[in-house]
Amino acid sequence: MSKLLTSFHLKGITLKNRVVMSPMCQYSAEDGFANDWHFIHYGSRAVGGCGTIIQEATAVSPEGRISHGDLGIWKDEHIEKLTQIVKFVEKHGAVAGIQLAHAGRKASCALPQNGGKQLIEGANSWTTVSASAIPFEANENPPIALSKEAIKGVIEDFRNAALRSLKVGYKVLEIHAAHGYLIHQFLSPLSNHRTDEYGGSFENRTRFLLEIVDVLISLLGEKHSLWVRISATDWVEGGWNIEDSVELSKLLKDKGVDVIDVSTGGNIAHAKIPVGPSYQVPFSKRIKRETGIITGAVGLITDAKQAENLLNASKCDLIFLGRELLRNPQFVLNAAKELGDTVANYPVQYLRGYK
Numbered sequence: 470m471s472k473l474l475t476s477f478h479l480k481g482i483t484l485k486n487r488v489v490m491s492p493m494c495q496y497s498a499e500d501g502f503a504n505d506w507h508f509i510h511y512g513s514r515a516v517g518g519c520g521t522i523i524q525e526a527t528a529v530s531p532e533g534r535i536s537h538g539d540l541g542i543w544k545d546e547h548i549e550k551l552t553q554i555v556k557f558v559e560k561h562g563a564v565a566g567i568q569l570a571h572a573g574r575k576a577s578c579a580l581p582q583n584g585g586k587q588l589i590e591g592a593n594s595w596t597t598v599s600a601s602a603i604p605f606e607a608n609e610n611p612p613i614a615l616s617k618e619a620i621k622g623v624i625e626d627f628r629n630a631a632l633r634s635l636k637v638g639y640k641v642l643e644i645h646a647a648h649g650y651l652i653h654q655f656l657s658p659l660s661n662h663r664t665d666e667y668g669g670s671f672e673n674r675t676r677f678l679l680e681i682v683d684v685l686i687s688l689l690g691e692k693h694s695l696w697v698r699i700s701a702t703d704w705v706e707g708g709w710n711i712e713d714s715v716e717l718s719k720l721l722k723d724k725g726v727d728v729i730d731v732s733t734g735g736n737i738a739h740a741k742i743p744v745g746p747s748y749q750v751p752f753s754k755r756i757k758r759e760t761g762i763i764t765g766a767v768g769l770i771t772d773a774k775q776a777e778n779l780l781n782a783s784k785c786d787l788i789f790l791g792r793e794l795l796r797n798p799q800f801v802l803n804a805a806k807e808l809g810d811t812v813a814n815y816p817v818q819y820l821r822g823y824k
């Protein structure tokens with residue numbers, strides 16, 4: 470039996486295999502509401518055998534959206550359609566997770582198909598917030614630096630979003646602390662120039678994330694799992710780096726976070742990133758080795774044998790797949806065949822196509 474297709478136990482949750490659908494914004498929502506696009510999109514990856522599905526970055530407040538097309542969970546009305554999706558995903562044997570997000574200074578953008586640039590004016594634009602009044606790109610309006618009271622408000626938004634997530638039925642909650650969004654903006658000394666207790670030292674820059682973690686941990690029981698996606702490096706001298714990520718992971722582990730989902734970059738527009746197959750995996754390996762926490766690797770992992778080798782070499786515990794699952798929703802069913810394994814919950818409707 471391959472490792473990739475072997476189940477994985479996390480507290481009271483069993484993931485039927487090690488493949489996780491990486492969160493990927495669909496920019497297809499209106500007023501934060503999920504619709505049939507999301508139902509089919511997530512449903513087909515569940516039918517395709519993914520062990521876990523992490524729903525795209527889902528905004529905890531309207532101003533926390535990257536664009537006006539982002540999914541949201543800032544009001545109770547969002548719960549109904551999300552529940553329909555989660556029930557279907559679970560019926561097909563996948564564990565359903567949600568990525569809770571706030572885009573901070575990278576909010577108020579056009580849809581990617583319309584260029585994705587930040588919108589300064591018009592119906593689909595709004596004022597952005599961040600740790601400090603430093604824009605992501607020099608030509609953008611500076612965000613408003615959050616006051617301490619406003620920080621508490623955002624933490625409350627995460628709390629309420631988490632409570633709604635539990636009502637929907639997600640088993641995994643993932644905090645989006647990566648890719649240059651609000652929490653990462655606090656972590657990195659390049660985007661956080663605050664002089665209060667949320668800026669300056671490592672301890673101060675990590676405070677915002679750790680306070681969110683404390684709140685979420687207090688809401689979750691044994692049947693739920695808290696994951697955090699980080700960017701392990703800014704890929705820029707003087708920025709957030711892997712040593713910081715190892716220290717942060719130790720703190721997160723002590724607080725009860727189960728999984729670090731290890732990505733990189735996104736906070737500095739001019740960063741030079743050496744993109745290639747498995748290019749982010751060394752960061753996962755180091756965090757796993759130096760902290761003992763469960764890690765997920767992500768980034769240009771595109772085939773079953775590559776994924777299996779990473780698991781066998783103890784570089785990660787879980788494999789997050791992004792774009793490969795956009796190309797191939799049935800990656801896991803095909804991987805099982807390639808690795809000579811069976812797959813749990815093979816859809817009976819498709820058995821005649823499986824030889």
Ligand code: FNR
Pocket residue numbers: 491492493494495525526568645647648698732767768769770789790791792793
């Ligand atoms: C992404 N990615 C992403 N990451 C994240 O943490 N939250 C998100 O909502 C999104 N949205 C998103 C949309 C789309 C269309 C893509 C392609 C990517 C990043 C994604 O989860 C993954 O980390 C990267 O795509 C790298 O993995 P792959 O695609 O090389 O497997």
